[in-house]
Amino acid sequence: MGLGEFVLARALHVLGVVLWIGGVAFVTLVLLPGLRQYGAAGERMALFERLEGGFARQARATTLLTGLSGLWLVHQLHAWSRFADGRYWWMHAMVAVWLLFTLMLFVLEPWFLHRWFNARAAHDPVGTFRLLEGLHCFLLTVSLVTVAGAAAGSHGWMF
Numbered sequence: 001m002g003l004g005e006f007v008l009a010r011a012l013h014v015l016g017v018v019l020w021i022g023g024v025a026f027v028t029l030v031l032l033p034g035l036r037q038y039g040a041a042g043e044r045m046a047l048f049e050r051l052e053g054g055f056a057r058q059a060r061a062t063t064l065l066t067g068l069s070g071l072w073l074v075h076q077l078h079a080w081s082r083f084a085d086g087r088y089w090w091m092h093a094m095v096a097v098w099l100l101f102t103l104m105l106f107v108l109e110p111w112f113l114h115r116w117f118n119a120r121a122a123h124d125p126v127g128t129f130r131l132l133e134g135l136h137c138f139l140l141t142v143s144l145v146t147v148a149g150a151a152a153g154s155h156g157w158m159f
């Protein structure tokens, strides 16, 4: 496998991660707190959906890009055996975060969560918004731990 291909896969992988997890950070740290502060309780959910809809589309694309380039990297590095070694926990974390977001973006959100959140927000807008913030906070935290672990681990750090 050529060096050019390896460099390309790594560059695409990191670009995917930056756009995707950067967007999650913006939604969690800027958009949601802003809506909580300035939006009326009954309107926050509808406004959030309209603003975040564009990001969800982008996140589906960058999740695909990150997953495909990641698989390409594992293949080129012959790194499958890492999944049997606990010191490579950050490899498991990458796959787990990827699966979690894939499930959320492609399955749970469009088929189920969207309707469930709207129905819940109709009778408890404040609690539902808090739940939405908690969920994003959780997703961002596990993503950032994974980014830090993968960046350190792929440059030789062992835990």
Ligand code: HEM
Residues within 6 Å of the ligand: 010, 013, 014, 017, 021, 066, 067, 068, 069, 070, 071, 073, 074, 077, 079, 094, 095, 097, 098, 143, 144, 146, 147, 148, 150, 151, 152, 153, 154, 155
């Ligand atoms: C199916 C999902 C994924 C696979 C198979 C995968 C695989 C890989 C592989 C093989 C590497 C190179 C490791 C090395 O050089 O030793 C890598 C690097 C990296 N990955 Fe992933 N990855 C996936 C998802 C993710 C996700 C979801 C994130 C972020 C939350 C992520 C963040 C990173 C980072 C930050 C690096 C280090 C880049 C660098 O410092 O050069 N990956 N990934």
